Amino acid sequence: MPLLFVEVDNCHESEEELADKLEKYARFFQRQVKDTDGQERPMWRTRWPAPDGQLGYDVPHPPVLLVFHRVGDRNPDRTVPRLADLTRHLWQGQWDRDGYHRYDQKIPIIATGLNNLRKHGPAGAVFQRFGRTDMQTLTDAIGNPRKDAAHARARAAQIARQAAYEAEQQRKAEQRAAKREAKRPACAECGDKFPDDRWEAADNYPKATSRWHPTLCENCESHARVAALQAEQAERERREQEEAAAAAEAARRAGGWLARFRS
Template sequence: MLRVLGVLKVATVEQIQQIAAPHLSYRHTDKSTPSKRKQARTASHTGALSDLRKHGLAENGGQLPGGDTLRNLTPMGLKAAARELGRPVGEMGNPARGAGRTGASHPMTVNEAVLALLRPKPDLAQLASEPADVRAAAQAAFDAPAGLGTISSYATEVALPATGTWANPGKGGAQADIVITAPEGGVPLLFVEIDNCFESAQVLAAKIDKYMRFGQRKVKDTGGKERPMWRTRWWVPDGRRGDQPHPPLLLVFNRIGPRNPNTVIAQLAELTERHWKGFWYDAGFHMYDGKLPIVVTGMKQLQEHGPAGAVFRRFGRRQNQTLLEAIGNPRREAHDARKQAEYAARQREHQEELRRIAAQHRAEKEARRPVCADCGTRFTDERWKAVEPSGWGAPRETHPHLCDDCKQRAITAERQAEQAGHGHQEHGQAVPEQKAGGTWLSRLRG
C-alpha cells in the first residue's frame, strides 16, 4: 500500500489493488453486480487504508465524479513510503492533497498509464480454487507479454530542473508525469508525459523545450568534471561512440478532451523537429547524438497492447514499433550486427587459413621426416633434432641414419664386437712369446 501510494501520490482503492494484488481482480465473480464484485475485491485494501489513516500515514483526498474516493499519503506517510521504496525522502515529491477537488482527471490518467505500462501479473497460486473460466482468464493475463519493471521502477511528478537544484528547482524546467527506470527490461530511463487532449501543439512544444533544456544541462561532479545533470540521479549505459542521445520522452494521448491527437501530433512533430531529427549516415541509419527521442502512442492502444505491442510511433519514422524499438535505433543496431557478423566471418576465415597453412606445414614436415635405415620407423622430433647438423663445436652424431632404438642396438653390438676383438688380439699375442721362449731355451741347451 505504501509503495503504490508513494509512487502514484493519489489513487483509488481499486487502482491500488490492481497493482498490489492483481490476482484479486479475478475473484468474487459470483457476486451479483459489478459494484459488489468491486467492493469484495478491494475490501482488504480498504481495511488497510483505514489502518494507515489511524496512524496518520494516509488520508482521503476527495472523490471522483463516479463516486470513488481518492487516497493519498500524508507527509509522514511519504517518509514511510520512501523507506519501503528505498528512496531518499527528497525524491518522493509532495503530498497530493486536494487532487479530488478538480476531478483528478490528469492524476487518474497517469495511474492508468502506469498500469498499462506495468501490466501486473496475477499470482496463479492464489486462484487455484477458483472456477475453470476464472483460472483461464488469469492464465491468459499471465501468459500475455510482460510490462516494464515493478512498481519500484516508477516515479511520478518528478521535477527536471533546468535551473536550481534537485531539491529546489528553478524556473524553466520540466516536470515528468512518469519516470521509468527498468534497465532489466531494456528501458534504463524513460520520461512519460500524459496529455488528455486539452492542450495545443504549441503548449506541448513548450514542454518539450523544457525537457531539452534539462537534457542539455550539465553540472560538475565530485571530481570537477562536467556531466549531464540527469546522470547524477539515474544510471544509463554510456552511448555508443559518437551517438549519445538524451533520455527518450514518451507522449501518451488520452482522447477525452476536445483536441484531435492526430492533428496535434503532426503539428508537434513539425514544431520540435530541431530537437528530435537525427543525422543520416550513408551506412543506412541515423545518429541521434544530442537529440531528444520523442515517441507517441494512444492510451487505448497502450492499455490493450502494452509496451510489447507495435503501437508506438517515433517522430521521424513512418511505421509503428514496439516501445523498445521506438526508443532505440534498430537500423544502427542492424548495421552494427552486420558489421560484427562480417568481422566474425573474416576472423573465422583467417583462423581457417591459419589452420590450413599449419596443416600444410605439418604435412611438408612429415614428408621430410627421416626414416630409420634399419627398421623403417620415422624419427621422433627429438631424434630428428639430434641428427640435424649443429654448430662447429657440437659432437658429431655417430648413427644419423638410425632411430634411437636401433642406434642403441648398434652401439651395443659395436661394443660387443670391440670387446670380442680385444680378447682375440690378447690371446694371439701370448702364443708367439711361448714359442720364442722355447726356442731360446733349446739354444741354451745346445
C-alpha cells in the first residue's frame, strides 16, 4: 500500500465541513520543519516514508482517500461533485503540452464507497479521483498514467535517437577504417599487408639500409638480412681467395728470381 491519509465519512457532514477538513490537510502538508540533517522539509515526510514517484505519483503531497459509509442522510453521489468544486484549488493540476496534467503542490483526492470496497475489494476499480470521470484502481487513481505514457514515449524516442546516433557513428568509423585500410602498404616481396607497427615504422623511417627494408614485411626482411649476410660472407671469402691467390703468385715469382741468382 502507498502512503495514504484516510478520511472516513458516515454521510453526516456537509460538503463545506468536508472541504474544511481538506483545507486542514493542505495546511498540514505545507508545514515545514528542520530534519535531522538540519534541512527544511515537509513535516509529514519526517514522520512517514513516501519516496517521490511511489506508484506513479510525483507530487510533494500524499493522497487523501475519502471513504463514504452511507449511514447518515447525505448522498455521496451528490456530495462528491459539490466537494470537488469546493476544493478544486487543492487538487486541480495544470495541463502540460506533453499531454498530461502536472500536480505540483496539489493533493490527489480520491473517493470511494465502503459498499464498493466490500464488493470488489481494495484492488478493484472502485476509486474516483477528483477531476477524473472514470473509476480506477487505487494505483491508477493515485498515479498519473498519461504522464507515465508520455515519459515512456520520450524514453523510447531517446533510445531510438541514441541508437540512430550510435549506428551513424559506427558507419562513419567503418568508413574511416576502410579508407585507412585502403592505404595500408603491402610487402614488395610477398604481398602481405603491413601490421600497424610495421606501417608506422615504414612511414617514420622510409630510407632503406643494409639492415632496414621499409618496403618489406618483417619475415621477408629477415630473409633479406640472411641473404645479405650470406652475400657479404661470400664476398669476403672471394676476396680472401683472391688475396691468397695473389700472394701465392707473388711468392712463385719471387722464388723464380732467387733461383736465377743462385745458379
